[in-house]
Amino acid sequence: MKLRYQLAALSLTFLAIPWAGCEFLKSNEKTLSLLQEQSLKATGEAIAHGLYNDKTLLYPEPMRANAPFNDRSLQLKRLLSGPILDGYFGDWPEGAWRRFGTERRPLDLRLGKHGEQLFIAAKIADDSKTYDTTTPGTEPSGDRLVLVTWLGNQRQRYVISTAAPGKVVARLLGRQLASAHSNAIAGHWADTSAGYQLELTLPLALSGERLGIYYLDADEGGVSVRGNIAPLDTEAPPWLVHSTAGIDQWISRYQNQGIGVQILDRWGWPLATALEIERPPQATTFWLTPWLYRQILGTPPPSSAKKTTATGQITSPAIATAQRGLETQETVATPGGIKTRSTTPIKSSEGLIGIIVTESTRNQYLSVSTPAFEALLVGGTGALILCFVAVFIFAIVLGKRISRLSKATQNLGLTDTTLPLDRFNDELTQLTKAFNMQLHQQQQLQAYLKALPQSLAHEIRTPLAIIRSAMALLADGEQSLHEQQQIMARAESGVDRLTQLLNTMNEANQLEQIMEHEPLTTTDMTALIEELAAAYNVTFPKCTFAVLADETAVVTQISPDLIVQALDKLIANAISFAQPGTTIALKLSHRGLWWRLTVINLGPPLPNDTDRLFAPMVSLRDRDQKTEGSLGLGLYIVSLVARHHSGEPWAHNLEDGTGVEVGFSGLLV
Template sequence: MSLFLFAIPWLGYEYVWEMEKYLRAGQERTLLGTVRAVATALHERPRLFDAQASYLSVEKGRDLYAYPIVDPIRLDGRLNDWRQQQHALTYDDNYLIEQSPAYQPGSLSFSHMVGKYRDYLYAYFEVQDAEVIYRPQNSLRIDRNDHLQIAFTTPAGDFRRYLIATTGPGWLTPYELDTGESVSGIRPLSPEPRIQGSWAQTRQGYTIELRIPLELLGSKLSFAITDVDKIGGEPVATIGTSDVGDADTLGTVLVPSPEIEQIIRGLGHTDSRIWVVDRYQRVLARSGDIRNSDGIWSRNVSGEDEQGWFARFEHKWLHPLYYKVLTRPPKDFIDQFYDVAQLEGSHIEQALTGEAGSDWRLTPDNKAVVLAAAYPIFIEDEVMGAVIAEETTNGIRSLRNLALEKLFTLMLAIMLLGTLGLFLLASRISSRIRRLRDQSEQAIDEQGRLRGSIEPSHASDEIGDLSRSFADMVQRLGQYHHYLENMSSRLSHELRTPVAVVRSSLETLSMEDEGAAKSVYMQRAQDGLNRLSAILTNMSEATRLEQSLQSAERQPFDLAEVVTGCMQGYQLAYAGCDLQVSIAHQPLEIEGAPELIAQLLDKLVANAVEFATPGAPVLVSLARVQRQAVLEITNQGPLLPEEMAGRLFDSMVSVRAGGKGGQPHLGLGLYIARLIVQFHQGQITLHNQSDRSGVCVRVSLPI
């Protein structure tokens, strides 16, 4: 039964985990529905994809991607306000466009990236050049120095070229070139004030920052850095993104589409992060943050804001206990696709083939599980891109944790209530058992005498049956004990008349026949009759004493005086025994009956003398110990049997093998002594001496 009860919470726990699997499947279907709805809003809108439709291929380094810039860039030649420099591409000898025999491999390279901020395209170039050659102040030539070339097509499709050559660090002035001639030997046409920038010299070379209005740019853009190693010298090498001499050789630039961003942002899918990519998997637009994209379940969890004392108690005390086992969905996981220019994944490849797809992935730090779904965008039955939506499973995990919290709280409440119920039941059972035990102990005293009865219980359970059985047993024992207590007095009463008849008959016979009086048989009959009379006297003595103690009056008296008087008589009565007396020379006043104390001394001294080794002294001492009068009687002789230590003061118990001179002993002497000591509210003990030489009886009476 216990195992079955423990299996119920385990089944609930497994049920919650199984429900999480179904919730994940539901989340996957919901997310597929989301991307399908977004893709439907983008279907058959060729204007959004016209700039990308003519791309035959996308090549890294040649085709550029403008990353969204969050904060404004200050054009000062310093790159510390570019927060996404990890996306910069490095251009080296692999991107050589032109070179002369004087070029030393590795002597020229640069890092470069572009970004979009509002209506401008920003670009920076960090050039590694050992010799920086500036344009002379009065020179009309702009190609006999280090310079930057820019080439792009306009939104109307016109080809434009610009060259930047500066006389020193500072603000830049681009010059528009004639697109029909080469750079060498031409003269500048006119400056272009709409393109702005700054040049700064560094230890490794120089840096250039540019800002180009997006209204000037079409879909093609290329940059090239030309190196000159001496003033007025010929160019040594040109490295760039692509050849800037012809429109057909230009690379492309992909600027995130504000129209698409506006569309997906206006759809209101704030529970997912939405991407729109072209057919080359480059990001056209993005909306949402994966760290806050937990799905529709997150709103359900966050919406349950319970109030009240129990909610505060649960949050403060129970939740820390629960989350020793559970894990909270993290918000600080690593998002490797936070600001990428190109997305990858099997679900995207599947969507670009015309079919919807989904994928599960772990974040690099293994803290979160991300669900991604993709759906193709069709224009005239041709796939032009895909919509990707991403969510974490944090919402489902939060729901799972909430369900487990409720389950744990319910389990804890049931366990507490069950424990409380079992505790109350056990307390009631134990209290009834203790009450029955107390009644049993109170019904019988230490000597086995019945002092009361047990009140039977009216309950119908097993303890009630046991109580009624005990009550009936004590009642029957009481009747039997009463019969035993009265048996001695009845026997004594019933036997005295026959004994008196036998005694008178023997006396008459001895007077009538003197020969019969001297007969051995007559003597034996007389001895047996005397012994029978002594037995009857002893049997009635204990009964009479118990009856007399009930009506005895207490009075104060000097215990030392009583003991002294009795010991004087014992020294005469037991002249053959060495009685040594040591009594305190101070009054020891107690309350009780002096005649009973004398009877107590009769029994104790008689036993000590009887068991004492011949010739050995019997020591009797009386002294005051704190608030007690302590009487000790010690003799040298046989030791007490260990197995009889707790029974010597019981009625009808004796350690004698036989009485001296044939006197009968019924084992009532120490029993009478105990009754007298208890009447005086004292204690009596009997033990062997520590040196094993004899026995000592000790009586303590309150003063």
Template sequence: MKRFRYGFGIRSKLVLLSGLLLTIPWLGYEYVSEMEKFLRQGQEKTLAGTARAVATALHDRPKLFDVADATVGHSDVYVRSLPASIQLDGRLDDWNEHGDFARSYGEGDLLENSAVHTPASLSFSHNVGRLGKYLYAMFLVNDNHIVLRSTKSPRVDRGDHLRVAIATRDSGFTRYAVTLAEGGAIAAYQLASGLDTTQVVRVETRLRGVWRPTEQGYNLEIRVPISMIGTRVGFAVADVDNDGTHEIEAVIGTSGTDTIEELARVFIPSSEIELILKGLMRTTSRIWVVDARHRVLAQAGSLKGQDRTDRIAIAPPTGLMHVLQRAEEQVLRPVYARVLRQPTDDFRDELSEASQLAGREIAGALSGSLTTRWRLTSDNRAVILSAAHPIWIDDQVMGAVVVEETTNAILTVKNLALERLFTIILAVFLIGALTLFIFAARISSRIRRLRDEAERAIDAQGRFRGVMARSRASDEIGDLSRSFSSIMDKLHQYTGYLESMATRLSHELRTPIAVVRSSLDNLKLQPLPDEARVYMERAQDGLARLTSILTSMSEATRLEQILQNSERERFDLCKVVAGCVEGYKAAYTPRAIELRLPGQTVWLNGAPDLIAQLLDKLIENAIDFSRANSVIVVEIGLDAADAYLRVINQGPPLPKEMQERLFESMVSIRPHKGSSEPHLGLGLYIVRLIAGFHGGQAYAQNHHDPAGVAVTVKLPIIEVEEKSHNWTAHTQVS
């Protein structure tokens, strides 16, 4: 039977050795990583040069920087540049498109209050922006009751209104009241100077706007010329809820509006600096200009939507390279896209609309040195490089230029290099692995063929079936095959000599035994003293034992020769067994033998005489090992493909270590009790030979109910027929 062996074979060793080639992609990756470092250093130097160039264009231009008012307040108003125009229609959708930069004002920003305040009664959100020559402002007001000023009222504060206070460029102070009218129109009035006056000086036509009612209150949008705005501004929303008295119940503002000192500082980025930046801007960078207070004076460019080449344009390949490229695009590139970190513009840019900048590079630039910094975005999807250079006015740092870029271009080049590297390595590995596998498979197949030939040369009983073929190969495996074949030939000759020894001894000893027997017979006829006759009888007993041993030794040899020449026939196993058991009645009286047969005819293909000889050996063995007055059971069992001839005796159990060796030649477990009959352990060996001739097998097991031993012979059947009448299930011989 073929045995499967598991171990560390030649193919496994070759695979392990080829694993050393994995150092090649590691070295390639290290090379690409070093290339990335050089590219980053080059990008850092380029960005620093851009920041130096922009800062040089801004040196010694004091009019571009506001050197006064160095402190920064929480209520300062930063006016962002709007990328597109705002429609004055009371709808705030166009403001949302430019980003959510509105600030909320509520109970903590109350300027006046004459009643119980709730967020529903008055609160608002506010945002400002600049486009061209105008400043735009929006107010989203929560007001549970809107009261409009009557057109007949001489006072402008007899309804919900907006207060606007401005510190003009010439250090003047001007206040305005923007009232709500029917149909969404507004009216703007300049008020007279004084803290408590609401006297109208004139109608202000330069201040325009529209309001629109909402479920929570109303929206208000206004537009003011930049020329009207100085360094400070304040907005306040006044709420009137009583339709009878029209008295103001609450006022909430971005700052106080009564005096110039209460106003919040307004910061409008320099349009002149923005024009300078547009002329120096790189399409792959974002440039900031900040003053000494970290306020953004101007900003140009964007980190998103940068131009970069994802794939290097090369001439289309032909032939095999074209096939490899198509395989790379269809199979490998999706894998690379999942494994490698891909450059993306879809990252969170929290500084895109910042009014103030902070960071290590800006602090370094404001201290007078060029500083760079690498940082990750908050969502870890992009790496941004910043370079900051100081702006000098005389010997004082008045601001800094900050130039930013992502590393998407470097990441694209790195990914492309890694993809090409690993594609080539993968192709080389596949070809090399296939070659090594074929080579290892060839070697292992030759070794397995040599193993199979060696196993086929000897059967399970250790007999030679044939000689091994000699390999003609000139390598080590061929030399091993020829050595094995030579060893097998020598073992075959020696085994044949041992197998024929029993026959030769039997033949050679029969003539001396016959001479001794005739001499003893003649001596027996002579008158002998009684003492001499005792020795003669002992010599006759020893001669009989020697004759029995020679007969047993030659029986197995004769049986093997008979098996080689026996003709097969179709016979009924039940009939043969039943006939044999009937013969055992007289032979082993008074021992009891119980026969159990199925109710079918069991047809086998073989020799019925050999089956009878097999059963003789089983009965002899059962008689020898059974207890006195116990019953010996002979039964036949069936399954789908085999018949089971079983002989059960009650007696001592088999030792566990002998159950597998019991059917080998010259193996016996009979205790020596001075019996006159010699036992060479050939009985069950003959049983195994006959079972093997019929394509079956024999085995012994301990039986527990009753205690004893069951010897079973498994025989393949060719047909089972139902009988017209049942055989007797139990035959007892007593």
């Protein structure tokens, strides 16, 4: 792995700084959320306990606490003021309509309560309008709306019909109780393009906490009915669901507080609601801070939101759990922000009688509401940037030092003989010193090997001449004993000089031992050969050096120094025999598992016997072709380098006889 990638990987460890900060924030957030959950739970349990002691706060009619579920019950919304009865609904607050009937012929109802008065808004779709043409005291014959209440455990029916749009008053159908005052039910009947619109009002006490509404549509085909009850029903009408004055007073203590409270009956119909006051979040110096904080802490998984059914009930998994008598706490993401919600059942000896839902936004508990998070954000970011800058500067300095050493290694043997040292005196400096020591030893060895052929030629001729002359003189046999002793002494001196020469050759053999311990490194040989060719063009201006390489770079494990040394020997051999002005080619190729490095030069051909060219101190050139340092120990070094790379050397004449090619191969690793 390259150094830049190693430093990049090292820089990743600095991410532990923001990670530790995030873990702290998460732990702090978890603790604060737990405290908020406990607070909401305690509030819900306190409200549930208070309502358990007085069930009339939930149910004005105690029988409704144990009555079975009736999906045709009607919900009353609290009105801030009584609407004007004009048949139009512009003064009604926004809200959903309760639909009965079919999509083509619906009856849409909205019910409200102001004080002790009940208000009804009705939209009736009717294509064939038929107004009432009967006289008072008789059964109406046109389109009409019927209200059914429950007084004295009896059904009381009131009919609202009219001969024309305008004000209307209810008429009693059937037997009338003393408390059933039909004239207390009044309103306005309006005509629309789609049908009718009615606004009615009656005392809430007149309903008996129950109310049935149905519309009789009289047309040529007969009479059709739509509503929450049928004309022939004999049982009590459905319940009215609404809050009481007592529960309104109870819930008012939580208005504009830090939490929201909602009281539901046992079936999920809302009875009273205290909205949470919307506290603006604390101002931050940076608008992105809250978003960053939420990203760090993570958004809670989507929770099933509370839904309002067509009947007006509020449902959710938490409410369903509370209806089974179990408390729940959850964190939900809402359009108003992250909220913590607690759902508590109201239990009695007879079972579940209601549900308390308490919730609160987490803004008042979040660390983002204080400068603490911004301080941590700024400090952590600054520390992280400082660490990255420090590593970046270190990488630049280290890269320059390595580049300096790399350039110095390219100039070794050309202008410099040692690698430059710096003032840091660290491991890299110590490594450079070790390289300089090895370079010095290598330079000494190379100098020795370069001088060895000339020394051997000179040293071998002289002792051999001495020994030969001594043997010739001794063969004559005419010398005296003293002269013979002198001749023998000269011969022994020649033998001593040869012995010394052999010892010198043994020292040259140490090069092979050095190669046995030379490590292999992954190197781009193509780039290496191109760099050497450029250097040779500068070093040997009498010839031109060209690189012949495959399109694919040859990257393998080699000993670059030994490759350079062997190539230097091949180039020196080619220079000594090449004609000035010609081109010397450096050819690098790879086939299968092997790479091949060849030096091609124009010049006299090699003798036929080339097998011994790579033996030490051997040259098969003709005498007139021999030059100092020709094929001898230099090619022997090439053979050593080839064997070190699991390859072999070779030397061939070109097919056209104009030159030679000498090189070696190696294993592609």
